[in-house]
Amino acid sequence: MFFIATQAVGQDIPPKNEVNIPAEKDTDTITITKQSGLLPNNTIQDTTKTDTIKPKKEFLTGVVEYYGEDYVYMDRNEGKIYMYNKAFIIYEDMRIDAGLIVLDYNKNEVFAKGIDSAGIYIQKPVFVQASNEARPDSLRFNTDTKKAIVYNTRTEQNGFNVIAQQTKRENDSVYFLKNVKFTTSKNIEDPEYYFYTRKAKFVPxxxxxxxxxxxxxxxVPTPVGLPFAYFPLTEDRQSGFIIPTIGDNNRGFFFQNGGYYFAISDYLDLTVLGDYYTNGSYGLRGESSYALRYKFRGNVSIRYENLINSERGFPDFSQSSVYNIRWSHTQDAKANPSSRFSASVNLGSSRYFQQSINQTNNASALVNTLSSSVSYAKTFETEPQVNITVAATHSQNTNTQEINMSLPNFNGSxxxxxxxxxxxxxKKGIIQNINLQYDVTAENRIRTTDSLFFKPEMFDNAQLGARHTIPISTNFKILDYLSASASTTYQETWVGNTIRxxxxxxxxxxxxxxxxxTIRGFDSYRTYNFSTSLGTTLYGTFNVGNENSKIQKIRHVVRPSISYNINPAFDQFYEEYEGPQxxxxxANNIPGDPVSYSRFESTLFGAPGxxxxxxxxxxxxxxxxxxxRNKDTTATEPKKVVLLNNLNFSSAYNLAGDSLQWSPVRFTGSIPIVEKLDINFNGSLDPYALDNNNQRIDKxxxxxxxxxxxxxxxxMSLNYSFSSKDFKREESTDTETFRNGGRKDDLFGDATDINSGNIYKDNEEDAEESKSDYDWYxxxxxxxxxxxxxxxxANNQRQDEISSQSLMFSSNLELAPRWTVGVSSGYDFKNKGVTLTQLRFQRDLESWQMSFNWTPIGSINTAWYFFIGIKASVLSDIKYDKRRLPDQRL
Known part of the structure; x- marks a missing residue:
């Protein structure tokens, strides 16, 4: 046994130019002898010196896993290990799978290639290191220097497929490639297009x-070439230029949709685009999207165009400007259950969608109403609960150019x-069911026109007012079958000005x-009313067959109700003035007849009744x-089918009237025909006759x-949609037309969203479906x-005519696995003419996409648009488009 006492001290390397002062050593004055008892008797001291030859560094410093299904052979003479058939080797963050792998521990190299099976080269190497993957024909990798040479490699980076004849790996971040093909095609072996270069530097x-x-x-080589090229492969969003579209039209030579994309942060971006035409017209657009997970998300779009027609000095020269502002903001429901903020803004020039020089969406040109709403709601969890909402609303008629705004609008309850x-x-009985609540609405309403929007004059006729409402009601049962209710409502209205x-x-x-x-100052009036109602529900079942009959029973549900309403006359709020003589x-010097009016006329809520x-x-x-009878033989119950849904009749009798006391009978209903097809109808039945002047008389x-x-x-109206997928077609709820204020569907046509660079869906599920459809097309x-x-x-005055009648339809048909045609059109039976018609042709060119939209019929919207470009967003700027704008002079 040998006992060796050792002490080790760690020390930093001293900086340069500093004096290294050696530590002082204390002399050990204690002498150890055999007699001291610290060393056993007969102990032999080790006099062997430390070995000065450093050991050879290990070939592999980490744990190695390797496998070969047929054999793993170790040749000690050559210093190699052979792994054959479905072989793999794993070392640190590297993994190589191949048909044959040779590990040479003399040269610190790994060689991998595929194997030849009946003349077919199979089990090609798959080289994976960290998150990078390559699929070459063969490779050599040095485990010491981490360098590699790869032959005929195939790798994918951010949608880019890189095919190189020879690749030299310098380190984890730099690769040099020779005879390289770059493509976004899914078919790597035979891409339909690619970019070819002899030398390239690749940074994953x-x-x-x-x-x-x-x-x-x-x-086939094309004339399209560049002396050098730069392809960004960043996974995160990066700022960069957006290449414009070049062309010409009646405004001259133009650059469209060119600009810059700002990747501000992970939560916010900004796109600035512009158009320029050689006749002086130009357009500017700014679009931004923002999102904060579990909090909110939204987007903002501001568009402005300065339009010049013809040339200065010509009689048809004109200049105008149009703009449009859109803002959409939604709050996550989990962010704050008691506080909610939302916005949906779509305002601007009434003629923007008709006159814009950069619109490919003809359906948006049919929008005749723009509306906006920005609101904040807060709930106070008190007893009773209190809710408040502060909002700003906007409604704009693009035909009359009339704008109504409510800014601000306050609601509390x-x-x-x-x-x-x-x-x-x-709660039981009439007393215990008595309930009341309180509501208040305050509003500042502004009515203006398109020409005065955003100008001080728009506030000249603003109307300010508030209305307080306290409804009191109760309900109770009569004879256990009749449901009765009674209610009264008290209202107090405040206004900011009156008239005289x-x-x-x-x-x-x-x-x-x-x-x-106009009399400025606070004023108010109070009103009240009373109403009561009585109703019940009756059920009737008629047996029309037995269990084997197709129709077994018919059920009729009737809900009759009768109500009484009384509204007093509030004459105290009316005045008179002397009218014209x-x-x-x-001639007889007699004053003019008195004219009655209310000072609350033309106020926000109008005059009391x-x-x-x-x-x-x-x-x-x-x-x-x-x-x-249920078609499903395993079902134990018959199937319930609605024959006629909500066939409602309503009318009223005026007890205080002296003539024409009966109101017309209103009827509404819905008839289900098949799944997703209901015929909805409504109308009026008048019990009174007309005189020779087609006026209602008391008879x-x-x-x-x-x-x-x-x-x-x-x-009468009906809407029906069906397809070859048995109603499984999902409709988009966030189309560009819908965001502009139009319909969600494509009955008025559809638009090609060229900015997203993806006309067709491109995912594995669609690919498999397309493949299965191809075999049985x-x-x-x-x-x-x-x-x-x-x-x-319409027959109010014996006109007995069809005032309007139209049929609209849209259809899409895949003529071939990659050919899609569509049409949206309609017919106006009243005016005997075809409505706005759009023809759509789309071709999926695998890595490319082509689209042609043509509007041959339409008042001012006749136009066509052609587009062809690469699908992948990284190459979305490689495109060609051509369009003919609608004639704005019509």
Whole structure:
């Protein structure tokens, strides 16, 4: 046994130019002898000196895993290990799979290649290190220097497939390639297109820099070439330039959609785009998207265009500007359940979508209403609960260019209170069910026009007001089958200004006119009403067959109800002024007839009612259902089918009226035909007759030689969509047309979203589906069809005419696995003409995509647009598009 005492001390390397002061050593004065007892007797001291020859560094410093299915052979003479058939070797973060792997521990190298099986080269090497993967024909890898030479490698980086004849790996971050092909094609062995270069430098996940580069299509070189090329491969978003589209039209030579993308952060980006035309027209657009996980997300778009038609000095020269602002913000429901903020803004020039020089979306040109809403809601979890909402709303008619805004708009409410409810148990009786609540609405309403928008004049006629509402109601049962309710509502209205009218004889060049003055200051009025109702539900079942019959039972559900409403007349809020004199009154010096008005007219909520009303309302709701034999033989119950859904009739009788006391009978209903197809209808039946001037008279139509009721108006509509996928086609809810205020579907046409660079879906599921469809394409052709039909009948004054009738349809058909055609059109039976029509042709060119949209029929929207480009977003700038804009002069 040898006992060796050792002490080790760690020390930093001293900096240069510093004096190294050796530590002082204390002399050990204790002498150890045999007699001291510290060393055993007969102990032999080791006099062997330390070996000065350093051991050879190990070939592999880590754990190595290797395998060969047929054999693993070790040749000690050559210093090699052979692994054959489905072999692999794992060392640190490196893994190599191949048919044959040779480990040479004399040269510190690993050699891998495939094997030849019946003339087919199989089990090609797969080299994986960290997150990088390469699939060459063969490779050599030095475990000491980490360098490698790879032959005929195939690798994928951010959607880029790189095929190199020879690759030299310098380190983890630099590769040098020789005779290289770059492509986004899925078919690596035979790509339909690629970029070819003789030399390239490859930095994984960062960039590819090449020398002279040419574009090949179907192995045929094209004139498209660059003296050098740079391909970014970053996984994160990066700022960079957006290459514009070049072309010409009636405004001259142009650059469109060119700009810069700012990758500000992981939560925010910004895209700035611009257009320029040689006649002086230009456009600017800024788009930004933002998101914070579990908090909110949204996007902002601001678009402005300065439009010049013709040339300066020509008689048809004109200049105008249009703009559009969109903002969408949604809050995650989990962010704050008691506080919510949302925004949906779409405002701007009324003619933006009709006059824009950079719009490929014809369906947006049919939008006639723009609307916006920005709101913040807060809930206070008190008892009772309090809710408040602060909002700003906007509504704009693009035809009349009239704009209505509510800025701001405040709504507050206190939840329902039951003051006489028991502390425990259910509420019973008329007293315990008495409840009340409180609501307040305050608004600053602005009405203006498109030309005055964002100008100080728009606030000149702003109306400010608030309305407080306290509804009190109760409900109870009568004879256990009748449901009764009674309610009264108290309202108090505040206004910021009122009016005063008078007849001024000095106006209108002495002819006189009514003068209206605005009285600034607070004023208010109070109103109230009362109503009660009684209703029940009746069920009737009719047996029409046995268990083996197709229709077994028919069920009729009837819900009759009757109500009474009374609204007092509030004459105290009305005044009179002396009206203009007639010629006879002026000759006899008699004052003009008094004219009644309310000072609350033209205010935010209008004047209180002056007419006393007391009316009885009646309604009848019907639902017809049938139980039919279930086609599923394993089902134990028959299937329920709705025959007629919500066939409702309603009318009223005015007890306070002296004539025409019955209101027209309104009816609505829905008839289910097949799945997803309902025929919806509504109309009015008038019991009174018309005189020779087609005016209603106080005489029943049946007493005037007619029928019991006159059908004065009616409407019927239906929407139906079906496809070869049996209604499994999912509709997009966030299309560009919908964001612009139009329809979600493509009944008015569809737009090619060229900015996303992806017209076609491109994922594994679609690829497999497309592959399966290809084999049986003669029997399985994907298609879809959407129909919308509406007809309106008018007979208020014996016109007896169809006031409107139209049929719209859209369809998409895949003629071949990669050919899709579509059409959106319609027919106006009233005006006897075809509505706006769009024809769509799309071709999936594997790595490329082609689209042609043509609008041959339409008032001002006749245009066409052609686009061809690479699908991959990294090469989305490699494209060609051509368009013909609508003629704005029509």
């Amino acid at each position: 996940k960062k960039k590819i820099v090449t020398g002279l580069t040419n574009m090949y299509i179907a192995d 206190v939840s329902r209170i039951f003051p006489f409810a028991p502390k425990s148990g259910s 009218r008078s007849f001024d004889e000095t106006l209108n060049d002495g002819a006189g006119a009514v003068r209206q003055d 007639t010629a006879e009154q002026a 002056r007419t006393f009303s007391s009316s009885i309302g009646m309604s009848l709701s019907n639902t017809f259902e049938a139980k039919v 029943f139509n049946i007493d005037n030689g007619g029928s019991l009721f006159r059908l004065t108006n009616a409407n 003669n029997f399985k052709i994907p298609w879809d069809l959407r129909l919308a039909y509406t007809i309106t009948y």
